[in-house]
Amino acid sequence: MKKYTYLITFLLIILSCKKDNPIDIIKENELDEFSKHIFDQKIIDSKEILRLIESKTVTKYIDTTDYNRTLKATIFAINSFKTYFQVFVKPKNVISALAYYKNGKQIYAAEYYDNGTVMCKFNRSKEGIRNGKYECYYENGKIRSTGEYLNDKQIGFQTEYDRDGNITSELDFNEK
Known part of the structure; x- marks a missing residue:
């Protein structure tokens, strides 16, 4: 009898470790394309982006993590909870920051002015460490x-521009 209990327990464990649902994989791929489209834009319509994110995801909940911001993030996820949007929204449904995660890792992140223009686009790890190229814009x-x-340290060249697009300074962080 004890032998059968172990066998049944083992089978239940194996069955509970199901593979990703094919529908979730299709939704993840759709969200990948959609997120790339959002983060390629220099200006967004917050209300439309929120509507589209909500229509393409299944679950919505408030993120209780403390990000040292006055705004709380809302998470929009599909069933797997490995792929999701993290959205910081001001009153009147104005997006102030938006991030896209796949397999629990941040792929894209951006901050926005109230008029929907991108303030900065950058990559951060889940722990908040900056990695990759960034661009910041005037309103x-x-x-x-x-x-x-x-790894949260500037490398290469940082180029600063005036409001007309002329280079005002370049810093070489490789020399430091």
């Missing part, structure tokens, strides 16, 4: 600065 949509981070 009029013109580039303000560009650069790159590796």
